[in-house]
Amino acid sequence: MTKREAAEIIDRNYDCLEKSLIYSLHEKSKFSEKRFREFYDSVMCLAEDAKANGSSTETAMKITWVYQHILKEFIYHFDKNDLSVLKKFPKNYNDYTERLDYAMDAYFRGIFVNDELFELTFRRNK
Secondary structure, three states: OOHHHHHHHHHHHHOOOOOOHHHHHHOOOEOOHHHHHHHHHHHHHHHHHHHHHOOOHHHHHHHHHHHHHHHHHHHHHHOOOOOOOOEOOOOOHHHHHHHHHHHHHHHHHOOOOOHHHOOOOOOOOO
């Protein structure tokens, strides 16, 4: 994945456009493994670039906004007073939140951990 592709994925999520994780969660009430991995890969790509070249305030703001909204959608899923129930919500959702936290640490703190150490494993598309 190129830096430009990664930035486009972040923008799509930030703008809640079709073919984004945020769109799937918010508009379709559906968890998408594909879109989750796409978002994760894009943050990791931008984290590698940020470590080498410095981070962008605008990109950091967008990543943070998307991260917060993903977590909120997960919380709403469990809220009995909220009508939002996500289809295809993973039983191992904690593994997904762990990955999100890791991606945030990689972007903001430059901390990278071997992907094989996680319970949720998948190969990133570089």
